[in-house]
Amino acid sequence: MGYxxxxRRIIGHRRVILNGCCAVLVNEQGALLMQQRNEPARRWGLPGGLMELGESTRETVVREVAEESGLRLDPAQLTLLNVYSGEGTSVAENGDQFDIVNTAYYAEHVNDGESLQYRWVPFSQLPENVPQTHRHAITDYLALRHANS
Structure with missing residues (x-):
């Protein structure tokens, strides 16, 4: 059982602050890796998840991407994009209340991986039902890429 x-076993559904991490991963063709999640409501989002005790945010991204997509990232290829918070309280389908602090990284030229839950999506064809914190990370990545071109 994780942290x-x-x-949750101790506090039940009470409101907590959770530290999450996500990754904007772009392949050689310039497509973004997206994941369709079971919660909430089969939305599409960036690969990532919640920190466990003793992990850095970078370690969290590497672990989550490997667990969920099979992609093995070199931590050195991840660049900090931004930290997002203050989006308000969310409530999971099971009633758990939480505020999220989401740390986003990006990596380019990522080798393709195969998973039924993941898809490489051109930026021009992003799904509409992407969580707001992930949409912020995608927008910030595109602005950074534009500024560096």
Whole structure:
């Protein structure tokens, strides 16, 4: 059982602050890696998840991407994009309340991986139902890429 599960067992559905991490991963063709999630409501989002005790945000991204997509990232290829917070309280389908602090990284020229839950998506064809914090990270990445070109 992980840290979040242990915490929820103690406090139930009460509101907590959670530290999450996500990655804007772009392949050689310039497409973005997206994941369709079961919660909330089968939305599409960036690969990532919640920190466990003793992890850095970079380690969290590497672990989550490997667990969920099979892609093995070199931590050195991840660049900090931004930290997002203050989006308000979310409520999971099971009633858990949380505010998220989301740290976003990006990496370019990522080798393709295969997973039924993941898809490389051109930036021009992003799904509409992407969580707001992930949409902020995508927008910031595109602005950074534009500024560096």
């Amino acid at each position: 979040i599960e242990d915490l």
